[in-house]
Each structure stands twice: as C-alpha cells, then as structure tokens.
Amino acid sequence: MKTNIRFVLILPLFIGFSSCSLDNEDGDVKTEICDNGIDVDGDGQIDCADSDCSEDDNCVVAGSDYRLKDNISLLQYGLAEALQLDAKIYTYKSDDSSEKRMGFMAQDVQSIMPELVSIDKSNQHLKLKYMNLMAVLVNAIKEQQKIIEANQQQIEMLICELEKQD
Structure with a gap:
C-alpha cells in the first residue's frame, strides 16, 4: 500500500512542498517527486544533494562556495x-x-x-x-x-x- 505524504516547510517565506511515496511494508522511500527543489530522501534531513531534485538550486541548503561559482557580481535588485x-x-x-x-x-x-x-x-x-x-x-x-x-x-x-x- 502506498501513502502520499506532503512535507511543508515554513520559513519567513513560504518555500513549498515535496512529496514522496512510502512503501508501508519497510518504510523506505521508493519514489521522490521534488517540487520547488526540496528533496526529502528518507534520511530525515532536507537537502538538495540529489542532482535530480536541485535543478534550480532552489532549495533550503545549496552549495554556496566561491569555488563553485563564476561570473560573480553584486545584485542590483x-x-x-x-x-x-x-x-x-x-x-x-x-x-x-x-x-x-x-x-x-x-x-x-x-x-x-x-x-x-x-x-x-x-x-x-x-x-x-x-x-x-x-x-x-x-x-x-x-x-x-x-x-x-x-x-x-x-x-x-x-x-x-x-x-x-x-
């Protein structure tokens, strides 16, 4: 039996939700559907390490090291x-x-x-x-x-x- 679960994260701004299908027999996450870049992979931590789920780096935890970036300039907005x-x-x-x-x-x-x-x-x-x-x-x-x-x-x-x- 599959159960759909929605995880809602509330920060100063609404971020979004991710849903996943759980197999109730063993409790392992079998499928992940990442919306808004939030990836819940069953380890109890919200992360964006899964390249399938961090297309826009639009997530709670994102790589932010200078060594990962090019074309750096000050934001004008x-x-x-x-x-x-x-x-x-x-x-x-x-x-x-x-x-x-x-x-x-x-x-x-x-x-x-x-x-x-x-x-x-x-x-x-x-x-x-x-x-x-x-x-x-x-x-x-x-x-x-x-x-x-x-x-x-x-x-x-x-x-x-x-x-x-x-």
Whole structure:
C-alpha cells in the first residue's frame, strides 16, 4: 500500500512542498517527486544533494562556495523591487485540505524580476525561486538601514540646532 505524504516547510517565506511515496511494508522511500527543489530522501534531513531534485538550486541548503561559482557580481535588485511585491494568501486548487498558504504569484514576480521565475517543463507551470528572493530582501534591508541612519543623523543635527536656540 502506498501513502502520499506532503512535507511543508515554513520559513519567513513560504518555500513549498515535496512529496514522496512510502512503501508501508519497510518504510523506505521508493519514489521522490521534488517540487520547488526540496528533496526529502528518507534520511530525515532536507537537502538538495540529489542532482535530480536541485535543478534550480532552489532549495533550503545549496552549495554556496566561491569555488563553485563564476561570473560573480553584486545584485542590483533591492528595495525598489521588494516594494513592488504583493504577498498573497491562497490555497492550492489541488489541495483538498484548503490549507491557507502565504507567498507570491510567479507571474507577478516575473514582471519585476524575471530571473526569479522558471518554467516546470513537465506542465509549463511557473515556479518561483524563493531562496533567490532572500538576496533581494537582504539588499532591501540594507537600503532601508542606510535611509534610517541618514534620518537619524538628520534628527541629531536638528536636535543640536534646537538646543543652540535655547
């Protein structure tokens, strides 16, 4: 008897799910179907070491060593792009539980940052590279921090001017 199991990983951003078929007789994973790059191979750890399941390196754990990369440059996306994103609450049409999910619509993100979207070759559905979105959000936070620090300096300067007037 086969049982379908869905593993849901909740991080600050919705990442996605992987499903696998379990053979109840011995408990071993017989088949893996990796969606969104998350590979659950039965060892109790979420990983992306299986090359069949990490096509987009769109996963929780990914190789990030300089020695693995070429053409490295600074990411230009940041606050302006992050402000254009509209987070949504939704349910999957194929999910009988009507469980509410949080995330973004790939079509919306594609119009802002096309590099964050890929096409599932098996069904032509769009997939969002949520892990890559984290780099954009870090840049947005850095930009906001610069604004905060500049505003703080301005406030301190204005306070000094007011104190001189007293």
